Amino acid sequence: MVDDEAPPVRARGLVKRYKEVLAVDHVDLNVNTGDVYGFLGPNGAGKTTTLRMALGLILPTDGTIELFGRDPMREGARALDGVAGFVEAPRFYPYLSARTNLELLAALDGDGAASRIDEVLDVVELSPRAKHKVGGYSHGMRQRLGIAAALLRNPRLMILDEPATGLDPAGMRDMRTLIRRLANDGITVLLSSHQLPEVQDLCDRVAIVDRGRVVYEGALADLRRQGGAGYRLRTTDDARALEIARAQSGVEGVSATEHGVGFQADEQHVAALSLALAAAGIGILTLAPELATLEDLFFRLTDEAHGADGAAHDKGAQRLVEAT
Amino acid sequence: MSSVSATPGAVAPTAERTGRRPPTARIYGWELRKLVSQKRTYLGLGLGMLLPLIFVVSQIIRGHPPRHADSIFASEIFQSGLATPVLMLTFLAAVFLPLIAALVAGDIVANEDGNGTLKTILTRSVDRGQVFAAKTLAAITYATVAIFLSAATATAAGVAAWGFHSVRTLSDTVVSAPKALLLVFAANAVFLIPLIAVVCIGVLLSTVTRNSAASIVGTMGVTLILAIVSQIPGLEGLHPYLLTQQYFAWQGLLRTPTDWSPILHSLWVCALYTVPALIAGYLFFLRRDVAGG
Ligand SMILES: Nc1ncnc2c1ncn2[C@@H]1O[C@H](COP(=O)(O)OP(=O)(O)O)[C@@H](O)[C@H]1O
Ligand SMILES: [Mg+2]
Numbered sequence A: 001m002v003d004d005e006a007p008p009v010r011a012r013g014l015v016k017r018y019k020e021v022l023a024v025d026h027v028d029l030n031v032n033t034g035d036v037y038g039f040l041g042p043n044g045a046g047k048t049t050t051l052r053m054a055l056g057l058i059l060p061t062d063g064t065i066e067l068f069g070r071d072p073m074r075e076g077a078r079a080l081d082g083v084a085g086f087v088e089a090p091r092f093y094p095y096l097s098a099r100t101n102l103e104l105l106a107a108l109d110g111d112g113a114a115s116r117i118d119e120v121l122d123v124v125e126l127s128p129r130a131k132h133k134v135g136g137y138s139h140g141m142r143q144r145l146g147i148a149a150a151l152l153r154n155p156r157l158m159i160l161d162e163p164a165t166g167l168d169p170a171g172m173r174d175m176r177t178l179i180r181r182l183a184n185d186g187i188t189v190l191l192s193s194h195q196l197p198e199v200q201d202l203c204d205r206v207a208i209v210d211r212g213r214v215v216y217e218g219a220l221a222d223l224r225r226q227g228g229a230g231y232r233l234r235t236t237d238d239a240r241a242l243e244i245a246r247a248q249s250g251v252e253g254v255s256a257t258e259h260g261v262g263f264q265a266d267e268q269h270v271a272a273l274s275l276a277l278a279a280a281g282i283g284i285l286t287l288a289p290e291l292a293t294l295e296d297l298f299f300r301l302t303d304e305a306h307g308a309d310g311a312a313h314d315k316g317a318q319r320l321v322e323a324t
Numbered sequence B: 001m002s003s004v005s006a007t008p009g010a011v012a013p014t015a016e017r018t019g020r021r022p023p024t025a026r027i028y029g030w031e032l033r034k035l036v037s038q039k040r041t042y043l044g045l046g047l048g049m050l051l052p053l054i055f056v057v058s059q060i061i062r063g064h065p066p067r068h069a070d071s072i073f074a075s076e077i078f079q080s081g082l083a084t085p086v087l088m089l090t091f092l093a094a095v096f097l098p099l100i101a102a103l104v105a106g107d108i109v110a111n112e113d114g115n116g117t118l119k120t121i122l123t124r125s126v127d128r129g130q131v132f133a134a135k136t137l138a139a140i141t142y143a144t145v146a147i148f149l150s151a152a153t154a155t156a157a158g159v160a161a162w163g164f165h166s167v168r169t170l171s172d173t174v175v176s177a178p179k180a181l182l183l184v185f186a187a188n189a190v191f192l193i194p195l196i197a198v199v200c201i202g203v204l205l206s207t208v209t210r211n212s213a214a215s216i217v218g219t220m221g222v223t224l225i226l227a228i229v230s231q232i233p234g235l236e237g238l239h240p241y242l243l244t245q246q247y248f249a250w251q252g253l254l255r256t257p258t259d260w261s262p263i264l265h266s267l268w269v270c271a272l273y274t275v276p277a278l279i280a281g282y283l284f285f286l287r288r289d290v291a292g293g
Helices: A047-054 A072-080 A098-109 A113-123 A139-151 A169-184 A196-200 A220-226 A238-247 A267-279 A294-307 A312-322 B002-006 B008-016 B024-037 B039-062 B072-076 B083-093 B096-105 B110-115 B117-121 B128-162 B177-209 B212-229 B236-241 B249-254 B261-287
Strands: A009-018 A021-031 A036-040 A062-067 A083-086 A157-161 A188-193 A205-210 A213-219 A230-235 A252-257 A260-264 A284-290
Touching: A009 A047, A021 A047, A021 A062, A021 A205, A021 A213, A036 A047, A036 A196, A047 A062, A047 A072, A047 A157, A047 A188, A062 A072, A072 A083, A083 A139, A098 A113, A098 A139, A098 B024, A098 B117, A113 A139, A139 A157, A139 A169, A169 A188, A188 A196, A205 A220, A213 A220, A230 A238, A238 A252, A238 A260, A238 A267, A267 A284, B024 B128, B039 B083, B039 B096, B039 B128, B072 B083, B083 B096, B083 B128, B083 B177, B096 B128, B096 B177, B096 B212, B110 B117, B110 B177, B110 B212, B128 B177, B128 B261, B177 B212, B177 B249, B177 B261, B236 B261, B249 B261
Parallel strands: A036 A188, A036 A205, A083 A157, A157 A188
Antiparallel strands: A009 A021, A009 A062, A205 A213, A230 A260, A230 A284, A252 A260
């Protein structure tokens, strides 16, 4: 049976080359049980390609990827036991109804999947439209049906490739709620995205990919701290505030910006700084966390990666991980 | 984090999993259901039924059999309705019925590749080999249904127009009407042998090219090239091994005594086309990247 010790997803030296394009370049991933794991990267970074290899849809050029210790290319469908998900937009038979599509997929799942059809249709709120042909479905409805189809498998691991892409704000919020619910139910989630805001309140751990390479893997909180995520401070006396901040222990990267003072610190030290400012008779006008955008993080991480000599990339990523 | 794997919520789903693959017969059933649900399926079946009807009606309007008929059945059709299905098979075997078979076979993998549904079904609990087998069987089933529907229509229309009477065979003997009906059925069954080869070539091309139109055209191209080769003087030695020559092996049934040799020959010659196409298609399907959709 399934090796419960083996992690839900483990990739080692994963490579996929399409002729001249190196889509995935020696990727290592470690998704642990219970993670809501963000797989972040700009368009074309190689996220979908990596997930296709995870699901056994394409053959790696080199390296391995295992789900619960099983290699989908060697073990075929068996490696997908307890695993569900989709890459890119979920696709269905447009000439069949949503329910019939699910009946078909349940027949290919076995293990009582058919008995869950009503339930999963309810979860994604498609029950009233279940008799309609999928050909007439909106993009958002298809995304939801994709989730329903994945839930049919009663998975322990869900692989979702940019599930919120193309959804309107309400649809995105519903998708987030749904993913949080899956996580609460104990399902490990591997969620790819090209938008940091989409994953930052959902995911505890992330891998950031750029041009096929993992430039960071670890806790999102650690990344924020190092990646330049920090605070912005505006006071009644920015010049003195700058001096005080520089003198304060635990407060780093203090700089004068056009809108006041920027610095990095954890919450405990932020509190201490605010007290120090108050003690010095300086009034705080604004003290706001400033999240680095994904682009900022990318530039930082990839500058480091591409800046030095050939092997510097791995070292750069490694340094970030070790620094945590 | 890994300690979470010991919580009941995370383990419960595994407990009920049997790890057994759903049977291929079930996948095959759904492949048929997909065919039945697509309008395009009825195009081929409908044409296969329409052509015999057009033939019978036009002959009734014309009112007399063709004078310089090259098939003896052409002069026979007014004598017995049972000559019609035999004549129709002669007409349709070379191009039309292979085309009908290729329409579905060439589409059966490529269509799902284009729609992206291949990735949907290949991320369930079935192995790729099962999906390939189910699809090939479904395409063969379709070809079978198509030729028997066409034959049944031709028989029904012929009998309605000209009656259920005995027929003269290629050996100039006469067979009774019930025996002739049986021979019509058997002739179509024998024609199925090369048609299965056509289907397998279609499925192979569908798997490799990922393009329905290219697969259908390619399958017909194979038939066409073999037909041209059979016309080239000096290549007569190849004739017995051409797939297109096997399209007419069923005519051995219409002799007295029955000439089994072209039929047995057709069996192994067709296997020379069917088996490599099947193996190549299967291996390709197992390894191919599903990168579309
Ligand atoms: N089937 C394919 N053939 C050729 N190149 C591909 C194919 N799929 C992806 N690529 C290339 O691989 C790179 C990574 O693509 P992808 O994995 O889709 O990125 P992402 O999902 O992160 O946006 C891109 O440069 C893309 O053009
Ligand atoms: Mg993608």
